[in-house]
Amino acid sequence: MAPSRRMQKQGIPEPLDESIFVKKRKIGQSEEDIKSKKQKTGGKSAVVPAAKNVNGKAKNSAGQRKTSGTFSEKSVTKKTTGKKAKTIPQPAVEDDEDDLSALEDVNGSDDGEVSDGVGGLDFLASSDDEVLEDDEFIDSDDPDVQKAMWSEDEDASDAEEMLNAANIEGLSGRLDAEAAQQEEDAQAELEDAALQTNIAADISKDPNQSLIAPDLQMVRNRITETTRVLTSFSSLAEDGKSRADYINQLLDDICTYYGYSRFLADKLWHLFPPQEALAFFDANETPRPLVIRTNTLRTHRRELAHSLINRGVTLEPVGKWSKVGLQVFESQVPLGATPEYLAGHYILQAASSFLPVMALAPQEGERCLDMAAAPGGKTTHMAALMKNTGCIFANDSNKDRAKALIGNIHRLGVKNTIVTNYSALEYPRVMGGFDRILLDAPCSGTGVIAKDASVKTNKTEADFLRLPHLQKQLLLAAVDSVDHASKSGGYIVYSTCSVTVEENEQVVQYVLNTRPNVKLVETGLVFGKEGFTSYMGKKFHPSMKQTRRYYPHAYNVDGFFVAKFKKTGPTPLNSVKAQGQSKQSNNNSNGASESTVVDKTPIATNDASKEEDDFGGFDDKEDQSYIEKARDKQLKRKGINPKAKKPPGVKTKQKDAKSSKK
Numbered sequence: 001m002a003p004s005r006r007m008q009k010q011g012i013p014e015p016l017d018e019s020i021f022v023k024k025r026k027i028g029q030s031e032e033d034i035k036s037k038k039q040k041t042g043g044k045s046a047v048v049p050a051a052k053n054v055n056g057k058a059k060n061s062a063g064q065r066k067t068s069g070t071f072s073e074k075s076v077t078k079k080t081t082g083k084k085a086k087t088i089p090q091p092a093v094e095d096d097e098d099d100l101s102a103l104e105d106v107n108g109s110d111d112g113e114v115s116d117g118v119g120g121l122d123f124l125a126s127s128d129d130e131v132l133e134d135d136e137f138i139d140s141d142d143p144d145v146q147k148a149m150w151s152e153d154e155d156a157s158d159a160e161e162m163l164n165a166a167n168i169e170g171l172s173g174r175l176d177a178e179a180a181q182q183e184e185d186a187q188a189e190l191e192d193a194a195l196q197t198n199i200a201a202d203i204s205k206d207p208n209q210s211l212i213a214p215d216l217q218m219v220r221n222r223i224t225e226t227t228r229v230l231t232s233f234s235s236l237a238e239d240g241k242s243r244a245d246y247i248n249q250l251l252d253d254i255c256t257y258y259g260y261s262r263f264l265a266d267k268l269w270h271l272f273p274p275q276e277a278l279a280f281f282d283a284n285e286t287p288r289p290l291v292i293r294t295n296t297l298r299t300h301r302r303e304l305a306h307s308l309i310n311r312g313v314t315l316e317p318v319g320k321w322s323k324v325g326l327q328v329f330e331s332q333v334p335l336g337a338t339p340e341y342l343a344g345h346y347i348l349q350a351a352s353s354f355l356p357v358m359a360l361a362p363q364e365g366e367r368c369l370d371m372a373a374a375p376g377g378k379t380t381h382m383a384a385l386m387k388n389t390g391c392i393f394a395n396d397s398n399k400d401r402a403k404a405l406i407g408n409i410h411r412l413g414v415k416n417t418i419v420t421n422y423s424a425l426e427y428p429r430v431m432g433g434f435d436r437i438l439l440d441a442p443c444s445g446t447g448v449i450a451k452d453a454s455v456k457t458n459k460t461e462a463d464f465l466r467l468p469h470l471q472k473q474l475l476l477a478a479v480d481s482v483d484h485a486s487k488s489g490g491y492i493v494y495s496t497c498s499v500t501v502e503e504n505e506q507v508v509q510y511v512l513n514t515r516p517n518v519k520l521v522e523t524g525l526v527f528g529k530e531g532f533t534s535y536m537g538k539k540f541h542p543s544m545k546q547t548r549r550y551y552p553h554a555y556n557v558d559g560f561f562v563a564k565f566k567k568t569g570p571t572p573l574n575s576v577k578a579q580g581q582s583k584q585s586n587n588n589s590n591g592a593s594e595s596t597v598v599d600k601t602p603i604a605t606n607d608a609s610k611e612e613d614d615f616g617g618f619d620d621k622e623d624q625s626y627i628e629k630a631r632d633k634q635l636k637r638k639g640i641n642p643k644a645k646k647p648p649g650v651k652t653k654q655k656d657a658k659s660s661k662k
C-alpha cells in the first residue's frame with residue numbers, strides 16, 4: 001500500500017505511480033467519515049495525544065488529521081512490495097557537511113490511522129500561513145544560545161553515528177510492530193492493486209463495502225473510468241459521446257467528490273493531462289509532511305536533529321536538495337513549544353517555502369528586500385544565508401502580520417533586518433538600489449488546498465482578475481527597486497503558492513513585456529517542472545522554461561511557482577510609458593511571439609508622465625535647474641536612467657519651456 005504522503009519524501013519524485021493517487025479516500029469513507037475522523041483525538045492506533053501549539057490552540061486541519069503508522073511500518077512496506085521508496089538518485093546541490101543520510105532509512109510509513117503526534121499544531125501550515133505569536137524570545141547574545149553555535153565543518157560521519165545511536169532504541173522497539181504490520185500491509189496492497197486494475201470486481205471484494213456511501217463510491221469509480229477514457233479517447237470512448245461530454249461529466253463528478261466549485265475545478269483540471277489532474281486533486285486531500293527548517297544562525301542541523309530525537313521526535317533530512325530541512329514523522333512533544341523551538345533553533349516551514357529563498361541566494365553583505373515578508377519564514381531564511389550580515393528590509397502591508405514577522409525575527413536571532421509596513425507598491429518611492437528582492441506575492445493559494453480547503457469554494461473569477469493585477473504591479477515595483485548595477489546581484493525572485501497560470505506565467509510575461517530591462521534566468525533549483533511556454537492558446541516567451549512549477553502530487557510539496565529575473569539596465573522611460581498599452585511594439589525582445597494578456601492599468605507609482613506633471617508648471621528660470629536635478633535624482637532612485645532616450649513625443653519640461661518662449 002502506498003505510504004501516507006505525510007510520510008513520503010519530498011522533492012525529486014519517483015515516476016508518477018497511479019497507485020499513489022487512485023485511492024486517496026479510503027474505501028468505505030464518506031466525506032462525513034473523514035471529517036469526523038479528523039475531529040477525533042483518540043483512536044486505536046493513536047501514538048500520542050494531539051499536541052497544542054505554543055498558543056495552546058489546535059486548529060490547523062492538517063494538524064488535526066491523523067496520519068498513520070510508525071516508521072517501522074514504512075520499512076516493512078518496502079520489504080513487502082520489493083519497491084524502494086527512495087531510489088531516485090538526487091543530484092547533490094549543496095555541500096553535504098551535515099549529511100544525515102544515515103537517518104533516511106529509519107523512518108517508516110503507514111497505511112492505517114495513527115496520530116502524527118503533532119496533531120493540532122497551528123504550525124502545520126506553511127510558513128505562508130504561519131502567524132505564530134511568540135512572546136518568549138531568546139536573545140542571540142545569551143551565552144547559552146552562543147554555546148549552541150556549531151562548527152560548519154564538523155565531520156559528517158560522526159554526526160550520522162550519533163544520530164543512529166540516538167535512534168537505535170526506537171528502532172528495535174518498532175521491529176515487533178513491523179512484523180505484525182507486515183501481513184496487513186501485504187493484504188492492503190493487494191486490495192489496492194485490485195482497485196486500480198478491475199474496479200467492478202474489486203468493489204464486490206471490498207470488506208468495507210457496507211460502509212461505502214454508494215453514491216460517492218459510484219462517483220469515484222466514474223471519475224477513474226472517465227479519466228481512463230479521456231486518456232485514450234479514440235479507442236475507449238462510447239459512440240456518440242464527445243470529448244466535451246466526458247469532460248463535463250468528469251468536472252461535475254470532481255465537484256461532487258472533492259467539493260470544488262465548478263469554476264475552480266475547471267481551472268485546475270485544465271492545467272494537467274487527465275490522469276495527472278486526478279493525481280493533483282487526490283494529493284490535495286492529504287496533508288504534506290511536517291517540515292522544520294534549522295536556523296543556522298543558532299544551531300546546526302545535526303545538532304538540532306540529535307536534540308529532537310532525544311525528545312522523542314522521529315525525523316530525517318528533508319532531501320539532499322536542502323541542508324537545513326528536517327522532515328518530522330512522529331513526535332512525542334509539541335514541536336511549537338520545545339526548548340529548541342523557543343530558543344529559535346528552528347522554524348516550522350513547508351519545504352516548498354525554502355525554494356524561493358534558495359533561488360534568490362542572497363549573499364553576505366548584500367542589501368536585500370523581502371517585499372511581502374510576514375510572518376517571516378523566508379526573511380529569516382535569507383538572514384541565515386547572509387549570516388546576519390548586510391541588511392534586509394522586510395516589508396508587509398498588513399500591520400498585524402508584521403507583528404508576527406517581528407516575533408520570528410527576534411526568536412530566530414536575526415539582527416540584520418529592518419521591518420517596514422508599506423504597501424510594496426510604494427517601495428520604489430520609498431527606496432531602491434537593492435541587490436536582491438524577493439516577492440513572495442499574495443495569491444489565491446491553489447497550491448495549498450490540502451492546508452486550506454476553503455480555497456476549493458471561495459475563489460471566484462474576480463479573484464483571478466484582482467490578484468494577478470496586484471501581482472503584476474508588485475512585480476513591476478520589485479523590478480524598479482532593484483539595482484541593475486549591483487556588483488553581486490541585480491536579481492528578483494517572484495513566487496506564489498498558487499498553480500494557476502494567471503498568477504504565474506501571465507504575471508511574468510506581463511513584466512517581460514513592460515520591462516525590457518529584465519530577463520528570466522535559471523533558478524538554480526534542482527527539481528521542479530518547467531513553466532509553461534504556451535497554455536490554452538496563449539504563448540509565452542521561450543525563457544519561461546526557466547521558471548519552476550511545484551505540485552503536491554509530483555513532489556509531495558505544496559503547489560508553488562518560482563521565477564528568477566536579472567535586471568540588466570535602468571528602466572527606460574519609454575517602457576514605463578508603454579506600460580498600460582495592450583500590446584508591446586516589436587522592438588521588445590521580451591515579448592511573446594503572439595499577443596498575451598496584458599494588464600491595461602498602469603501602475604500609478606511609476607507613471608513617469610505624472611512625475612513630470614508634479615514638477616511641471618514652473619516658469620522661473622532659477623527653479624528650473626533645481627526641478628531638473630530633483631527629477632533626475634528621483635528617476636535614479638527608481639533605477640531609471642534620466643539620460644535614457646525619451647519616447648517620441650515626450651519632451652522635457654525644460655524643452656517645453658524653451659519652445660514656449662520662442
Ligand SMILES: C[S@@+](CC[C@H](N)C(=O)[O-])C[C@H]1O[C@@H](n2cnc3c(N)ncnc32)[C@H](O)[C@@H]1O
Pocket residue numbers: 127128353371372373374375376377378379395396397398401422423424425440441442443
Ligand atoms: C504569501 S504571504 C508572504 C509569506 C512570507 N513571505 C513568508 O515566507 O513568511 C503574502 C503577504 O503579502 C502581504 N501583502 C499583501 N498585499 C501586500 C502589499 N500590497 N504590499 C506588501 N505586502 C502585501 C500579506 O499581508 C501577506 O503577509
